[in-house]
Amino acid sequence: MISPEKHNRMANAIRFLAMDAVEKANSGHPGMPMGTADVATVLFSRFLKFDPKNPLWPDRDRFVLSAGHGSMLLYSLLYLTGYEDMTIEDIKQFRQLGAKTAGHPEYGHASGIETTTGPLGQGIANAVGMAIAEKKLTNEFGAELMDHYTYVIAGDGCLMEGISQEAISLAGHLKLNKLIVLWDDNGISIDGAISLSDSTDQHARFRASGWNTLSVDGHDPEAIAAAIEEARKSDKPTMIACKTVIGFGAPTKAGTHKVHGSPLGADEIAATRKALGWGEDAFTVPADVLDAWRLAGLRSTKARKDWEGRLAAADADKRAEFTRRFAGDLPGNFDATIDAYKKKLAETKPTVATRKASEDALEVINGVLSETLGGSADLTGSNNTKTSQTKSITPTDFSGRYIHYGIREHGMAAAMNGIALHGGLIPYSGGFLIFSDYCRPSIRLAALMGIRVIHVLTHDSIGLGEDGPTHQPVEHMAALRAIPNLLMFRPADATETAECWQIALEQKHRPSGLALTRQNLVAARTEYEEKNLCASGAYELVSASDAKVSIFASGSEVEIALKAQAELTGKGIPARVVSVPCFELFAEQPEDYRQAIIGSAPVKIGVEAGIRQGWDSIIGSDGIFIGMSSFGASGPYKELYKHFGITAEAVVAAAEAKLG
Numbered sequence: 001m002i003s004p005e006k007h008n009r010m011a012n013a014i015r016f017l018a019m020d021a022v023e024k025a026n027s028g029h030p031g032m033p034m035g036t037a038d039v040a041t042v043l044f045s046r047f048l049k050f051d052p053k054n055p056l057w058p059d060r061d062r063f064v065l066s067a068g069h070g071s072m073l074l075y076s077l078l079y080l081t082g083y084e085d086m087t088i089e090d091i092k093q094f095r096q097l098g099a100k101t102a103g104h105p106e107y108g109h110a111s112g113i114e115t116t117t118g119p120l121g122q123g124i125a126n127a128v129g130m131a132i133a134e135k136k137l138t139n140e141f142g143a144e145l146m147d148h149y150t151y152v153i154a155g156d157g158c159l160m161e162g163i164s165q166e167a168i169s170l171a172g173h174l175k176l177n178k179l180i181v182l183w184d185d186n187g188i189s190i191d192g193a194i195s196l197s198d199s200t201d202q203h204a205r206f207r208a209s210g211w212n213t214l215s216v217d218g219h220d221p222e223a224i225a226a227a228i229e230e231a232r233k234s235d236k237p238t239m240i241a242c243k244t245v246i247g248f249g250a251p252t253k254a255g256t257h258k259v260h261g262s263p264l265g266a267d268e269i270a271a272t273r274k275a276l277g278w279g280e281d282a283f284t285v286p287a288d289v290l291d292a293w294r295l296a297g298l299r300s301t302k303a304r305k306d307w308e309g310r311l312a313a314a315d316a317d318k319r320a321e322f323t324r325r326f327a328g329d330l331p332g333n334f335d336a337t338i339d340a341y342k343k344k345l346a347e348t349k350p351t352v353a354t355r356k357a358s359e360d361a362l363e364v365i366n367g368v369l370s371e372t373l374g375g376s377a378d379l380t381g382s383n384n385t386k387t388s389q390t391k392s393i394t395p396t397d398f399s400g401r402y403i404h405y406g407i408r409e410h411g412m413a414a415a416m417n418g419i420a421l422h423g424g425l426i427p428y429s430g431g432f433l434i435f436s437d438y439c440r441p442s443i444r445l446a447a448l449m450g451i452r453v454i455h456v457l458t459h460d461s462i463g464l465g466e467d468g469p470t471h472q473p474v475e476h477m478a479a480l481r482a483i484p485n486l487l488m489f490r491p492a493d494a495t496e497t498a499e500c501w502q503i504a505l506e507q508k509h510r511p512s513g514l515a516l517t518r519q520n521l522v523a524a525r526t527e528y529e530e531k532n533l534c535a536s537g538a539y540e541l542v543s544a545s546d547a548k549v550s551i552f553a554s555g556s557e558v559e560i561a562l563k564a565q566a567e568l569t570g571k572g573i574p575a576r577v578v579s580v581p582c583f584e585l586f587a588e589q590p591e592d593y594r595q596a597i598i599g600s601a602p603v604k605i606g607v608e609a610g611i612r613q614g615w616d617s618i619i620g621s622d623g624i625f626i627g628m629s630s631f632g633a634s635g636p637y638k639e640l641y642k643h644f645g646i647t648a649e650a651v652v653a654a655a656e657a658k659l660g
């Protein structure tokens with residue numbers, strides 16, 4: 001039992017660490033940690049199941065600070081509860097270059113940072129994914145190995161962002177009752193009072209989305225505790241509105257936007273020390289308070305040991321599977337399975353759309369990988385992401401392996417990040433490439449965090465035809481290639497599709513996207529090759545000695561390149577074809593390989609039904625690019641290719657014109 005006095009001192013330790021760190025850095029957000037210190041103290045000292053000495057314990061509760069600007073709240077909690085890699089020196093280095101204590105919490109910088117937050121709304125949506133993962137793994141491995149809560153502290157900003165609606169309606173639908181959101185209801189954002197820009201009844205909104213809601217005084221520890229207690233018993237996800245005062249304790253600035261994102265200043269800090277009865281120097285936590293916090297950090301040691309006992313006592317196969325899945329390793333027979341499948345493809349040489357080729361590859365993959373968790377944003381039949389193994393998950397039955405995310409691309413991509421961060425599962429999803437714009441912020445965060453999520457992005461060009469320019473990606477490959485640490489694949493046939501899937505699944509530390517066609521493509525690869533040729537990013541598909549023309553193409557345009565090559569050869573012009581399924585992997589190859597693939601033919605032509613941006617790195621600024629320079633149009637796809645001049649004839653004509 002923590003006395004009210006002890007509670008206050010524990011909460012004040014957070015407040016002063018936040019104030020002092022922001023003051024020293026001369027930048028940051030003190031108001032939010034000061035306001036939510038009581039809520040966080042109750043959560044971390046009485047409820048959260050976690051072990052700072054074993055931060056990756058798979059069955060720990062997940063805590064997400066969705067309001068990432070309040071990062072000092074999290075750093076203070078990690079230091080106070082005894083995470084070894086968060087020292088007082090790290091706190092003093094807040095916001096300095098190279099410090100773990102970055103401006104916003106960054107996944108991987110220190111233990112206990114469960115996700116990168118800062119872009120408002122992402123954290124709450126990640127937490128939905130974590131709660132999905134928990135419920136799925138409980139179903140699969142039993143409550144003895146997986147049985148934890150996911151807690152979120154979210155601010156007004158998180159709830160105002162559109163992504164939060166996608167997240168909460170998905171969570172409500174799936175009845176994620178172990179998801180508990182503590183809303184920092186302080187009525188303040190940067191511009192001033194929330195009433196300047198919003199008058200939503202958040203309770204009505206959450207309830208309409210299938211949530212349980214509660215209200216508490218966010219500075220009353222017993223009320224907070226009672227609400228969390230109640231939330232944990234709910235059969236729905238719960239939002240607890242915690243009425244708080246931003247910058248609690250600061251005599252002149254509390255309750256105003258002035259304390260949101262600027263240092264308080266020496267005078268106000270001194271006055272706050274007086275007001276809260278805190279006599280310590282900056283960055284000094286009194287021994288009794290630190291002891292109380294360290295004890296809070298030890299609370300779950302027994303639970304963790306009991307859990308380890310249950311894992312050790314589990315059936316050997318189950319234990320091995322659980323351990324492998326949380327290590328993120330693929331099963332030993334994975335490569336051999338892909339290899340056998342590639343042999344089959346070399347025999348059958350199917351003419352098939354790559355979205356269908358992806359489905360066929362997934363049928364093989366999902367047969368050997370129990371950890372894949374598929375889904376689509378309501379385009380299952382178009383994305384071809386559902387296979388015979390992936391029964392649909394329903395609110396009452398999580399034995400399936402497929403999530404109907406609904407028309408919620410952004411919520412889906414953010415939930416996938418949460419699923420990947422949770423561990424034990426590899427999420428892949430489906431959507432149209434054009435709507436990668438709708439989930440780009442979450443894809444970017446996956447890349448920044450370095451996590452394995454895989455986006456199946458179909459209908460990847462004007463090749464989708466009649467749906468027209470609103471649905472035809474033009475700049476999307478270039479835009480996605482611009483995101484660092486994201487692998488974008490555009491395979492040319494069934495074999496390349498299988499290879500790209502293999503590479504994507506092997507990436508433990510980066511996300512991937514597969515841009516796939518709606519239209520059928522003939523097989524570009526007709527011979528079996530043991531080596532994964534796509535792994536080099538670009539490789540020679542057809543060689544020619546003394547080539548005068550090199551044609552580089554990706555995806556559906558490889559077929560055009562092959563036709564053009566044959567025509568050029570027929571005219572006595574030696575030409576070669578390079579397939580370019582992945583720019584990023586090609587850029588990573590040794591310089592001699594890159595030079596050999598780019599070659600020395602006097603004419604270099606790039607063919608892709610998208611914009612030129614990025615292609616100059618392969619064809620040079622004097623290269624010829626045959627692709628799109630405008631939006632597309634509605635019509636049958638073969639006519640569109642002619643209309644926009646993306647044809648073998650155009651390639652041949654351009655080569656001849658350049659050769660003179």
Ligand SMILES: Cc1ncc(C[n+]2csc(CCOP(=O)(O)OP(=O)(O)O)c2C)c(N)n1
Pocket residue numbers: 029031032067069118119120121154155156157158161184186187188189190246260
């Ligand atoms: C997507 C996004 N848009 C804008 C911002 C910039 N921003 C950071 S905090 C903030 C205000 C948030 O208000 P609230 O959630 O009420 O936080 P509090 O003022 O209570 O700390 C804004 C607009 C952001 N971080 N993310």
